[in-house]
Amino acid sequence: MSASSTRRGVRRVVAATVLGLLLTGAATAPAASAETIRQRQWYLDRMQAESMWKTSTGKGVTVAVIDTGVDPTNPDLVGRVLPGKDYATDQPGDEHTNYDTLGHGTGMAALIAATGANFGGNGSFGLAPGAKILPIRLPESGAGANMAEGNKIFNEALAQAIRYAADHGAKVINVSQAAREDTPEVAEAVKYALDKGSLIFASAGNSGNEANLPEYPAATPGVVGVAAVGKDLHRTDFSQYGPQVDMAAPGEDMVHACGGKTGLCTTSGTSDATALASASAALIWSVHPTWTNNQVLRVMLNTIGGPTDGAKRNDAIGYGIVRPRIALQNPGDPGPADVYPLPDLAEARQSASPSPVPSARASEPAKAAASSKGDDGTSWLGLGIAALVAIGAATAVVVRKRRTATPPEPRIQQHPSPQQGFGPPPVMPGSVPPPGQDSGTS
Template sequence: MPTKMRGGRLRALATMVTGLLLVGTAATVAHADSTRSLQWHLDAMHAEEMWKTSTGKGITVAVIDTGVDPNNPDLKGRVLDGLDLASKFQKGDEHTDFKGHGTGMAGLIAGTGAYGGGKGAFGLAPGTEILPVRMPDVDDLSGFAGPTYLSRAIRYATDSGAQVINISMSTSAHSPELDRAVKYALDHGSLLFAAVGNSGDKDNAVEYPAATPGVVGVGSVGKNLRRSSFSQFGPQVDMAAPGEAMVHACGGKTGLCSANGTSDATALASASAALIWSKHPTWTNNQILRVMLNTIGAPTDGAKRNDSIGYGIVRPRIALQNPGDPGPADVYPLPDLKAAAEKSPAPSASASEAQGGGAPAKGDEGAGSSTSAAKDSSGTLWIVLGVGAAVLLAVAAAAVAVARKRRNRTTPPPPPGAPMHQPPHGSWQFTQPGPDGTPQGGGPPHQGGYHR
């Protein structure tokens, strides 16, 4: 179990690296007993080497999640004002993280390590800015309302200038409205990443928006660079990134958490895109994604992709060194969008959607109203339809069995050198690692890892 907390951090992390160069230059590599030393993924991805070239400066990453706490020491100065879609259900605003998850994702992306004068947790792209979009909790939504809220969030992030949109959450509900929102974001220059889900060792159900055409579905790998046993697999997986034994800034009493999940992997994919985009600001979203695919670590069996880790594991360091041909600016590089268009051309968006989907202004509490739900492409009013219709609607809602799930579970990390405390399965899907810290089971290994 974690040691007793003082001053918002672990006492056992008192011995830290003594020097740190700030954002935009190389950071001093931390050694034993430091928060940074627990962030294995930064070592594997050669973060300090990349930061000599890019920190993500000038790039805005939208975090559609549970809110982002701007007062976390490792996120101060990195969090913008955003949009609160949960004000009808939760106290506070987009800066009030009601579960700590959104702050964790922001920490993995943009953490500066500023706690204690440079002794905190780093994100992969510490020069980025975070645009928080707070979503209602899973218990506040029905299957019909979920895609509507998410569609509004995507459109707001796009209209607010977020180049990268991080969605570390999912639902089993799919709707044409969500398809249109994703297409809107792509057409207006944004790039979307979403977690594929954490039930790979259970039902492995297809979840959205990761499976939505035009969204990059991200799976998780562990230190052995194999698919995490919990990471869902299938054709919706486009790429993978580290997602096990992650230590990062987050919400909660200590402001520091350890976690496992495709949520974390998605945040690192988003941060990778930010690093590349910062160095090549004139490239389009399509070109950034193409370069990520050009430089990705390919599966070992020689296939172009597989269902465990997609086209491979993200390697932003290689993309920064030798990106290859970014290709045409206006062609989406993954096949799913073209295939979907050929199969069933998207219907025309409504006038309100064309203007941003009617996303409410900050503080608007009408997001969950029956009027908003009526605009869902299903055309179904989900509030007060009369007894007969309500019964039918309840049956339909039960059938879709929607549960928007945050893609990881977080706890304070143990002192350096102590075993990582792993909480039992709970409301968020979670995996128990093997005795050596690697997942039990998993997919094919990745050839060469990050060090090639």
């Protein structure tokens, strides 16, 4: 798994010790300007967050953030973070302590539930600022003497973390970390959480312009795999593609609260997109608390901004870009309460093989470890092995970075028209920059 990077804009390369996070760019403090932090959050404007917040803020919904820890003292997260669980027992602190310098878990929590309280009310906002965050800290991915051992340690903790989240009231489970291998324990934990009534969203990965090998748990049956789109609402170059992708959300140049010196970051990655998908589910569930996980997901899929060429889905954005505003306005029939709406889980349960081979057809997004081809059918397995870069002794999970080499592009669809859910950003009043902003890095 690669951790090499090209520089973009003012971003600096993430330290090689920051492992296990699906980020494509390191964090920086936004430069001083006449804009507020909220005005820099372009994705909230495109999703018309203020309009949605008149109907729902995600209140009453708990979102588990399985990550590097969540700092409850971050001003934009004060009052949002619950007691949780720490599986990174070899690290100082607990689930309220980030072991990575960027505070990745804090950043994901902020994209979901930040309240904008920082800088005198001019801080960053999450898409579901009324939701609560259940922090669950995983061990560093570099633990272990080799990649196999690191994968084992990661997946053992992930399986426990998913079960813990389901047992402690998390309707939505956000996993913005990944491994190259799945395990029966993780697959069983996913089924357990679904049976308990939770929804699980996970990052598809950020090596779309590299080897594009499937990552888990996004490719685990029963998990909603999330890809990233940019400001043009097309798949970003780094966002991984394939049958494991179920939906997409904004994931480029995301300004949000995080760890680090400034408490603010600008990042790009499918991690960020996953947080917005999780927040979207929280917004819908808050308004329809009696719905099951299957019904919430079905409405998300039914109201999604899908491909515009008539295809049911494609490998770039799955069934389309999540549109919670449409789901809140006109959810339609949520359908049966006890039927999971994506086909991969039923196919996995019906298969006699523990590792069913997914279909490569655009209309069949089954997930499994055997997927190693690009959209043109070219095998990326050999290239993927050649592209893996070892960092230290072991890297079961590593930071995703952009690289200059680009594989064949999947078919990219135009995003639906503005009236379907994403409109132009509203005109917002100008204001002075919040205090303490400069051009230094976090």
